[in-house]
Amino acid sequence: MSAPRLVGVLGGMGPLATLDFLQRLLDISGAQRDQEHVPTVTWNVPQIPDRQRALAGGGEDPLPAMLQGIARLNAAGATCIAIPCNTAHAWYGPLSAHSAAPILHIVDATVQALQAAPQPSQPSPARIGVIATRGALSQRLYQSRLEAAGLDYLTPTEQELDTLFTPGCYAIKANDIATGGQLLAQTAEALLARGATQLVMACTEVPIGLRHAAPELLALSVDPATALAQACLRHWRQG
Amino acid sequence: MSAPRLVGVLGGMGPLATLDFLQRLLDISGAQRDQEHVPTVTWNVPQIPDRQRALAGGGEDPLPAMLQGIARLNAAGATCIAIPCNTAHAWYGPLSAHSAAPILHIVDATVQALQAAPQPSQPSPARIGVIATRGALSQRLYQSRLEAAGLDYLTPTEQELDTLFTPGCYAIKANDIATGGQLLAQTAEALLARGATQLVMACTEVPIGLRHAAPELLALSVDPATALAQACLRHWRQG
Structure with missing residues (x-):
């Protein structure tokens, strides 16, 4: 028997967009009662260096902070991971390489x-x-x-x-x-x-x-x- | 040096109230940019037996599902835990006894x-x-x-x-x-x-x-x- 499915969310980019994403997940689930909603564990830790600036070549590398979130979501039992931020997918390759749970690509x-x-x-x-x-x-x-x-x-x-x-x-x-x-x-x-x-x-x-x-x-x-x-x-x- | 503080949220009771709580945490933080928001990890897993029914003596015990959430939040690195549900605090004693991170009482x-x-x-x-x-x-x-x-x-x-x-x-x-x-x-x-x-x-x-x-x-x-x-x-x- 496999572990029950659990959606991990690597959030924080930014924290408001993360809540907006979680709200959509509630809205589309068609649940009639609490127990029918998608189970999630969300890492909403916005202390991540600016992604736009890093891509423009100027800022601190955000990858270590993102990798920490991926590791914690795996530790918490996530069976897949979603990242509700388009720009963060510039680091999809190295994030995927370090995650046991598959990362869904936006x-x-x-x-x-x-x-x-x-x-x-x-x-x-x-x-x-x-x-x-x-x-x-x-x-x-x-x-x-x-x-x-x-x-x-x-x-x-x-x-x-x-x-x-x-x-x-x-x-x-x-x-x-x-x-x-x-x-x-x-x-x-x-x-x-x-x-x-x-x-x-x-x-x-x-x-x-x-x-x-x-x-x-x-x-x-x-x-x-x-x-x-x-x-x-x-x-x-x-x- | 101690690990950076991270607020764990035992949610799912219900999933909408959990998002409402996270929204309030954003609203009160007075943050001017993403990085100034409170970092959180949220276990929003609503597959927990009904608390009202259990308290009324009729239903399945919700404690094991809540304890699993507490264990996962600790595994994810939470340094304190909040439970945004009044009724769930009926189980505050056993939940606290099984959590390394202190649980804030509502x-x-x-x-x-x-x-x-x-x-x-x-x-x-x-x-x-x-x-x-x-x-x-x-x-x-x-x-x-x-x-x-x-x-x-x-x-x-x-x-x-x-x-x-x-x-x-x-x-x-x-x-x-x-x-x-x-x-x-x-x-x-x-x-x-x-x-x-x-x-x-x-x-x-x-x-x-x-x-x-x-x-x-x-x-x-x-x-x-x-x-x-x-x-x-x-x-x-x-x-």
Whole structure:
């Protein structure tokens, strides 16, 4: 008899996004009572050096702190691990190599969700607009996996990143949802104008902005955090 | 040099209340950036036999499942443990006896918060109205500790439990906030009419109901979940 399944969550990047992810896992489980919810153990320790800065070549290496979390989640009995942070997946390789419990990849989960999503009724095949930070795009986190899955995609131009996406993201972070929502909606519209038929909101600010400024676009959009929660639910139900 | 402090949370009772508790811990920390938030490891495994039923003498013993969570939190490196569930504290003794990390008691934290709260400007000493489930009252979780602290208190009468508090609680659980809020506000008003000068909302439905139906009473009220989060914050800052 194998040990009961237990979803480990490597959180802290950041602590609010971690709670948002846990809330989604509750929301999608369809549980009628406490005992039907997915069991989780969550390492929400935000004392991790800044990932963006490290990727830009300037800061302290966050890998040791992430590896400590992975080790503790394994010690606590996790049978799989989810990391609700796109950028942290830049370190997926070394984290996986040090974890007995398999680590679910947020982009693999997103690709699965894209393949399962109803296709827009158009003559041409789906084309996926990836809304992500410059750092995530430079790591090719999404591009490499979309290519491997044979999915067509496009990304924001340098100019769209500079004038729409990046200021939009920072406006949301500064809690100016009106300005940020408009800029992020314009980023999405630019991708749709250039042929995107679906969107991936690969940055936690994007769903906040679109909910406010362009809720009609959410039906075309896949949220990687929700896709990762769905992957966790599948893991638990297989157990 | 001692290991860095890490707050362990024995959750799952229920899974939503656990997230609500973690959210409060974020809210009260006053953090300006991710790295300033309290580090936590949370065992949110709701596959625990029903505590109310067990206390009423009818159900499976929840203690083994709770002890497993305590053991895993210790294995993950917790330096203190919080249990954001009033009823679970009926098992505080055996849980504490099996934990290397000290377990913060939700009622001790509440008593501390009561002693720190500004006293209403009245000639007579403070009198605390305890709004709690019949199960929690029968365990004397609050009464014993309030007496030990020399604090005067009163509890709902049997009739108030039957006609106001219990149906109010179940209305909130069934998402009828209007009905539930009114019944819980009436419970609070009954305690105030009999001399209470402060209230303890020792059941997670109470703050939901009062926020809706009698927000003016919140200023007189102490919420044990917030008090427990404050105790966690103090533990972390001492480290």
